[in-house]
Every structure is written in structure tokens, then in C-alpha cells.
Amino acid sequence: xxxxxxxxxxxxxxxxxxxxxxxxxxxxxxxxxxxxxxxxxxxxxxxxxxxxxxxxxxxxxxxxxxxxxxxxxxxxxxxxxxxxxxxxxxxxxxxxxxxxxxxxxxxxxxxxxxxxxxxxxxxxxxxxxxxxxxxxxxxxxxxxxxxxxxxxxxxxxxxxxxxxxxxxxxxxxxxxxxxxxxxxxxxxxxxxxxxxxxxxxxxxxxxxxxxxxxxxxxxxxxxxxxxxxxxxxxxxxxxxxxxxxxxxxxxxxxxxxxxxxxxxxxxxxxxxxxxxxxxxxxxxxxxxxxxxxxxxxxxxxxxxxxx
Numbered sequence: 001x002x003x004x005x006x007x008x009x010x011x012x013x014x015x016x017x018x019x020x021x022x023x024x025x026x027x028x029x030x031x032x033x034x035x036x037x038x039x040x041x042x043x044x045x046x047x048x049x050x051x052x053x054x055x056x057x058x059x060x061x062x063x064x065x066x067x068x069x070x071x072x073x074x075x076x077x078x079x080x081x082x083x084x085x086x087x088x089x090x091x092x093x094x095x096x097x098x099x100x101x102x103x104x105x106x107x108x109x110x111x112x113x114x115x116x117x118x119x120x121x122x123x124x125x126x127x128x129x130x131x132x133x134x135x136x137x138x139x140x141x142x143x144x145x146x147x148x149x150x151x152x153x154x155x156x157x158x159x160x161x162x163x164x165x166x167x168x169x170x171x172x173x174x175x176x177x178x179x180x181x182x183x184x185x186x187x188x189x190x191x192x193x194x195x196x197x198x199x200x201x202x203x204x205x206x207x208x209x210x211x212x213x214x215x216x217x218x219x220x221x222x223x224x225x226x227x228x229x230x231x232x233x234x235x236x237x238x239x240x241x242x243x244x245x246x247x248x249x250x251x252x253x254x255x256x257x258x259x260x261x262x263x264x265x266x267x268x269x270x271x272x273x274x275x276x277x278x279x280x281x282x283x284x285x286x287x288x289x290x291x292x293x294x295x296x297x298x299x300x301x302x303x304x305x306x307x
Contacts, residue, residue, distance in 0.1 A: 004065060005064060006214060007067070010030035011046070015110075018203055019069060021207075032051060060101070065104050067108065068108070073147060081223070082231060089143055093150055096150065096151075100116065100161070109164070113168060113170075117135070117138070117141075118275065120276050138260065162216070162218065168201050169201050169225050170201070172200045172303060180196045180304055187243065188243040188244075189246050191274055191275050192247045199226060199280065200226050204303075206224065208291070209224050222285040223284065223285060224254070224282060225285075
């Protein structure tokens with residue numbers, strides 16, 4: 001077991017708790033979140049703070065941090081762009097300064113394959129070198145791309161720190177993200193004439209990849225994929241929900257109105273994810289990270305109803 005603690009931001013989210021359960025068995029864990037962590041393991045040190053506060057510097061100063069796992073990215077589409085930017089980009093940039101100042105040797109950032117963007121002209125599989133075009137049609141993802149780019153800049157600037165950027169495909173499980181929430185709908189809408197191939201990954205497999213990424217000697221950008229791709233219609237059948245096919249123009253107008261009146265949490269650009277292909281090549285993760293998923297598409301679908 002390596003000396004020092006692993007600092008996990010966003011630890012109170014469902015994925016954060018899964019990561020915490022894995023890591024605290026191997027060594028000290030320090031968690032940071034503005035939400036309360038009432039059910040945390042007793043040996044986990046927890047700070048209920050906003051990561052933008054100056055107390056973050058005190059945590060880096062007082063704790064012997066051997067690695068930072070950054071999960072604390074805000075995805076709420078209803079939050080103002082300025083708040084998104086301050087939380088996701090400015091705060092992350094400040095945290096990178098603390099890491100450099102206190103010579104933290106490892107950084108793991110959870111990005112997303114969504115940074116590539118679903119596009120009609122996408123190749124079948126995108127490598128880690130593909131351009132990040134996710135904000136071209138979906139402006140709300142701009143902050144996630146900026147965080148990814150900041151981490152890349154840090155990778156090249158601070159070579160003493162082993163930086164790992166993970167870009168998982170759609171994460172399914174008890175997490176409250178857009179893909180899981182979509183597949184939990186009582187009746188799942190699809191777009192008439194479109195049935196794209198999609199990739200999903202179980203949240204437990206993502207946690208295992210994060211655990212693996214902390215291993216000394218590993219650095220770089222890695223696409224994470226789960227089981228073999230399936231058509232969206234197959235995924236919906238695996239989730240056990242009925243579906244209804246809707247024309248794109250009607251779906252877009254209806255979703256815009258529903259989002260405006262707070263009847264839906266999905267902004268209309270999300271429709272591109274059930275219209276166009278955005279699949280990744282995960283060969284690098286399998287060969288260099290030593291990661292292979294354990295869960296099937298059925299496992300991912302069954303995990304949607306877990307608490």
C-alpha cells in the first residue's frame with residue numbers, strides 16, 4: 001500500500017461513494033463535497049465544503065495527498081453558465097495550482113466520451129486523438145471540454161505529476177445522469193427513423209477503472225467502454241421499458257417546451273445522443289491501463305433500478 005491519502009472530490013455522488021468503497025480498503029481516503037456524507041465509512045476523512053473555497057488549500061497543506069480523483073463536475077443544465085464556469089473550470093484550475101504547489105504525484109480526472117460529440121459524420125469508433133466537438137451542437141458541455149483541456153495542459157506542463165484523463169461512454173447504474181434517467185422513463189421516446197449503435201458502461205466498472213488509474217506509472221488519456229455496442233432499441237428492451245417513436249421536429253419542440261416549463265430535465269440538444277453515433281475505441285485502456293469491463297449490457301440495465 002502506498003503512503004499518503006487519496007483525495008476524492010464529488011465523493012457524495014453515487015459514483016463517488018462507489019469509488020470510496022473501493023479505495024478506502026486500500027488506504028486513507030479524504031473526501032470533499034458540499035453535500036453531507038452521512039453514511040461514509042468511519043475511516044474516511046470528510047470535508048463538507050465548496051471546492052471553490054480557500055479551505056481546499058488547507059486540505060492540501062495539512063494532508064499527505066498521494067493522488068487526487070476529480071469527480072466534482074457540475075452537470076445540471078439549469079444552472080447559469082457563469083455558475084457552471086466558476087464551479088467546473090475556475091475551481092478546477094485553482095485545484096491544479098494547489099496540486100503543483102504541494103507536489104501531488106497523481107491526478108485522475110473523470111471526463112466523458114461526450115466531449116467528442118454525437119455527429120452524423122463520426123467514424124465508427126473515435127480514438128483519444130479525435131477532436132473534442134461536443135459543444136458544437138450542445139453548448140452546455142463546453143465546461144466539461146474546458147476541464148478536459150485544462151487537465152491535458154496540466155499533463156504537459158507538470159510532468160512530475162502522473163495525469164490520467166478517463167473518458168467513459170454512457171454510465172449506467174444508480175447514478176442520476178442523463179443516460180440512466182432516460183432509460184428510467186416509464187415510456188422511452190425514440191426518434192423516428194433513427195436507431196444508433198450505442199456504448200454503455202456499468203458504474204462499478206468505471207469505479208474499477210479509476211482505482212486502476214491511481215496505480216503508479218500510469219498516465220495519459222483513456223477511452224472507457226463497457227460491453228460490445230448495441231442498437232438503442234436493444235438497450236431499451238434490456239431496460240424492460242416500452243418505447244414510442246416520435247418525429248424529430250415534434251420531439252425537439254416538445255422537449256424545448258417541457259424543459260422551459262421544468263417538466264423535463266433534458267435540454268433538446270440531448271436528442272443528438274439518440275440520433276447520431278458517438279462510439280469510442282477503448283484499445284488503449286485495455287492494453288495500457290489494463291482495464292476490461294466485467295458487466296454485460298443486461299447488468300447495466302438491471303442496475304438502473306438499484307438504490
